[in-house]
Amino acid sequence: xxxxxxxxxxxxxxxxxxxxxxxxxxxxxxxxxxxxxxxxxxxxxxxxxxxxxxxxxxxxxxxxxxxxxxxxxxxxxxxxxxxxxxxxxxxxxxxxxxxxxxxxxxxxxxxxxxxxxxxxxxxxxxxxxxxxxxxxxxxxxxxxxxxxxxxxxx
Numbered sequence: 001x002x003x004x005x006x007x008x009x010x011x012x013x014x015x016x017x018x019x020x021x022x023x024x025x026x027x028x029x030x031x032x033x034x035x036x037x038x039x040x041x042x043x044x045x046x047x048x049x050x051x052x053x054x055x056x057x058x059x060x061x062x063x064x065x066x067x068x069x070x071x072x073x074x075x076x077x078x079x080x081x082x083x084x085x086x087x088x089x090x091x092x093x094x095x096x097x098x099x100x101x102x103x104x105x106x107x108x109x110x111x112x113x114x115x116x117x118x119x120x121x122x123x124x125x126x127x128x129x130x131x132x133x134x135x136x137x138x139x140x141x142x143x144x145x146x147x148x149x150x151x152x153x154x
Contacts, residue, residue, distance in 0.1 A: 011113040014048035019138060021108055021127030029122050030087035034078045036070035041120050046112055053107035053124055055097055060086040062109055086122060096126060104128045
């Protein structure tokens with residue numbers, strides 16, 4: 001009798017996005033992926049460095065999202081960095097596009113996860129870039145919270 005393979009519930013977060021941006025809205029989008037890309041995501045081989053989302057002819061795309069080549073792939077492995085199409089409803093796309101046209105807003109990928117149907121999903125956020133003093137404030141608040149938790153554990 002063959003053992004069934006347990007699917008690990010992977011969630012890959014972009015922690016830098018929360019540090020660099022004030023996230024106002026979040027959306028969950030599907031991604032157009034190849035089979036080896038999905039397998040690499042399941043292994044956790046994803047990097048969000050410098051990745052961002054943009055509109056091209058009314059469609060939303062993610063650029064610079066690095067998905068490492070699948071280790072057991074053949075010569076037909078995917079290209080690590082290329083533009084990937086995001087799947088959202090038209091009304092959501094119009095809402096996001098209107099928000100991004102405002103000054104200072106950008107779309108950043110926040111996390112990749114698998115839903116209950118085992119589809120890879122990308123959570124995107126509409127955010128405004130933080131200034132340097134905002135980042136220092138974030139670091140200070142994080143340190144204060146750590147200190148409070150440490151003192152409460154005693």
